[in-house]
Amino acid sequence: xxxGALVGERRITYDARGLAEPFADVPKVSEIDGxxxxxxxxxxxxxxxxxxxxxxxxxxxxTEVEIDNPGSKxxxxxxxxxxxxxxxNGSLGYFGCGLIDGPxxxxxxxxxxxxxxxxxxxxxxxxxxxxxxxGAALRGGDLVVKGRVGARSGVDQKGGTLITLGSAxxxxxxxxxxxxxxxxxxxxxxxxxxxxxxxIYVAGKVKSLGIDCVPGEWxxxxxxxxxxxxxxxxxxxxxxxxxFVCGKVLYNYDTLEPSERKLVL
Amino acid sequence: MCxxxxxxxxxxxxxxxxxxxxxxxxxxxxxxxxxxxxxxxGNGENGDLVMRYKLxxxxxxxxxxxxxxxxxxxxxVESRLASLGARIGEVDEETPYAFRVSFEYGGDLKLLADxxxxxxxxxxxxxxRTLEIVKDLGDAExxxxxxxxxxxxGTHAIGHVRMATESEVxxxxxxxxxxxxxxxxxxxxxxxLTNYFMWRRRLERAGRRFMSECDSEIIAVxxxxxxxxxxxxxxxxxxxxxxxxxxxxxxxxTKDELGVAKDELAAxxxxxxxxxxxxxxxxxxxxxxxILEREIDTYDPYEREVLVWQR
Numbered sequence: 152x153x154x155g156a157l158v159g160e161r162r163i164t165y166d167a168r169g170l171a172e173p174f175a176d177v178p179k180v181s182e183i184d185g186x187x188x189x190x191x192x193x194x195x196x197x198x199x200x201x202x203x204x205x206x207x208x209x210x211x212x213x214t215e216v217e218i219d220n221p222g223s224k225x226x227x228x229x230x231x232x233x234x235x236x237x238x239x240n241g242s243l244g245y246f247g248c249g250l251i252d253g254p255x256x257x258x259x260x261x262x263x264x265x266x267x268x269x270x271x272x273x274x275x276x277x278x279x280x281x282x283x284x285x286g287a288a289l290r291g292g293d294l295v296v297k298g299r300v301g302a303r304s305g306v307d308q309k310g311g312t313l314i315t316l317g318s319a320x321x322x323x324x325x326x327x328x329x330x331x332x333x334x335x336x337x338x339x340x341x342x343x344x345x346x347x348x349x350x351i352y353v354a355g356k357v358k359s360l361g362i363d364c365v366p367g368e369w370x371x372x373x374x375x376x377x378x379x380x381x382x383x384x385x386x387x388x389x390x391x392x393x394x395f396v397c398g399k400v401l402y403n404y405d406t407l408e409p410s411e412r413k414l415v416l
Numbered sequence: 417m418c419x420x421x422x423x424x425x426x427x428x429x430x431x432x433x434x435x436x437x438x439x440x441x442x443x444x445x446x447x448x449x450x451x452x453x454x455x456x457x458g459n460g461e462n463g464d465l466v467m468r469y470k471l472x473x474x475x476x477x478x479x480x481x482x483x484x485x486x487x488x489x490x491x492x493v494e495s496r497l498a499s500l501g502a503r504i505g506e507v508d509e510e511t512p513y514a515f516r517v518s519f520e521y522g523g524d525l526k527l528l529a530d531x532x533x534x535x536x537x538x539x540x541x542x543x544x545r546t547l548e549i550v551k552d553l554g555d556a557e558x559x560x561x562x563x564x565x566x567x568x569x570g571t572h573a574i575g576h577v578r579m580a581t582e583s584e585v586x587x588x589x590x591x592x593x594x595x596x597x598x599x600x601x602x603x604x605x606x607x608x609l610t611n612y613f614m615w616r617r618r619l620e621r622a623g624r625r626f627m628s629e630c631d632s633e634i635i636a637v638x639x640x641x642x643x644x645x646x647x648x649x650x651x652x653x654x655x656x657x658x659x660x661x662x663x664x665x666x667x668x669x670t671k672d673e674l675g676v677a678k679d680e681l682a683a684x685x686x687x688x689x690x691x692x693x694x695x696x697x698x699x700x701x702x703x704x705x706x707i708l709e710r711e712i713d714t715y716d717p718y719e720r721e722v723l724v725w726q727r
Binding site for chain 2: 222224245261279280298299302320340
């Protein structure tokens with residue numbers, strides 16, 4: 152551990168390249184009660200918070216962890232690949248809960264950019280707002296934001312469901328490939344631009360559709376999905392939604408090899 | 417990448433904005449370790465103009481004549497101010513190459529700035545009755561200590577940490593930029609402007625001067641041009657969204673206002689906290705939490721938003 156990078160110290164230290172805290176030890180400051188653990192992150196750094204969390208769920212076998220005062224620090228709760236319950240009592244910064252596979256996470260504050268990027272499975276519920284790129288490259292699970300989300304949310308989404316009760320910014324669902332985006336409020340310009348597949352539901356106004364994003368035909372399956380998600384997460388009665396899908400004219404959606412295509416053309 | 421921050425108090429009282437902006441910028445050091453800059457708005461209580469200027473860069477090669485040359489040029493600055501009728505009050509040597517001078521003056525500010533900058537290596541960093549721009553190489557704590565900002569109290573401030581991409585690591589390339597020759601206006605920016613050269617040629621033909629090769633300087637000079645033609649800060653910022661190309665989020669300040677603008681892609685981050693007491697904005701929420709150690713409700717402004725607050 153370099154000089155100055157003391158465990159528990161709030162000040163972040165940097166190595167010669169400007170990278171924060173290259174070395175740290177598990178602080179082991181949690182109060183443990185059976186399979187429930189709780190610790191205060193106020194005076195911990197990003198790295199020591201994550202080390203503590205991983206120690207609790209992987210080595211101590213905790214199934215429920217509460218983290219107080221996360222203080223909008225970045226990259227908290229990333230890479231948790233096991234089923235457990237995690238509660239952040241406060242807000243997270245950028246890249247919160249990225250690359251997770253399995254946990255059930257509750258964030259009582261807000262999250263910054265790129266929350267739950269590349270999430271594989273599990274559930275994340277955010278009580279406040281979320282920044283841009285929320286659920287980027289989401290592959291599975293449910294990400295529920297009770298406030299609003301920023302621009303390019305659901306970009307490159309490959310599965311799972313992103314729900315926001317508030318509005319969404321520009322280029323939401325940009326290059327989306329699979330999965331569902333459910334927007335309870337208005338959405339900015341370029342909705343679903345260059346999407347390959349997947350479904351976007353919008354209850355409010357759409358400023359403009361992106362390239363190859365078109366209105367879709369509403370079916371009973373859509374009604375069942377929306378009602379189920381709202382019921383599971385206690386979001387009240389769902390409003391009336393419009394459905395948008397890929398028009399499938401932008402990209403080549405046939406399965407021809409280049410040599411076969413020459414024959415056809 | 418770069419990081420930007422701003423804070424404006426709504427009660428009109430003096431607050432420790434030198435310390436607060438330092439805490440905000442230091443928490444975003446990872447966004448830009450090359451240089452750090454501040455535009456601080458003090459009380460301007462005696463009505464004097466304050467000019468911050470430099471006569472060399474922090475990394476200017478120290479040749480045998482360096483110290484003597486600085487002394488000669490500094491004397492020349494004060495001599496030229498006096499020749500224009502300025503009554504010089506205090507002169508502070510903040511570093512061997514950066515100075516702060518206060519003076520009484522009722523004449524043309526453009527003439528004064530041009531006359532000072534006619535001296536070799538001289539650059540006016542800021543000129544106004546409340547605005548003071550401080551910028552240098554290194555992180556916020558380094559610049560804060562170097563320039564003694566702990567005693568600076570005021571109503572509002574903006575700041576910038578720079579990761580140099582398109583121009584040199586030097587003070588000229590550091591933000592904030594003063595909106596020469598418009599007094600008390602400054603800008604910090606995160607992003608890239610793709611029609612920089614077109615606007616630079618256009619504004620140079622209109623008589624504006626540029627002191628760096630940094631694209632961000634365009635915004636300050638552009639706003640100065642618009643405001644000198646009668647636009648309000650908010651009007652000029654709205655117009656900039658149509659006339660400046662690229663991806664950008666910038667903060668502009670006048671002696672009474674602080675405004676933020678985001679381009680149509682909203683590609684550069686900004687987090688906003690607003691209360692009855694103050695407005696704080698930053699590239700990352702962690703910077704706001706550096707001065708407000710409680711849970712706060714924040715959000716990201718959307719594309720093409722221009723928001724302006726009064727102090």
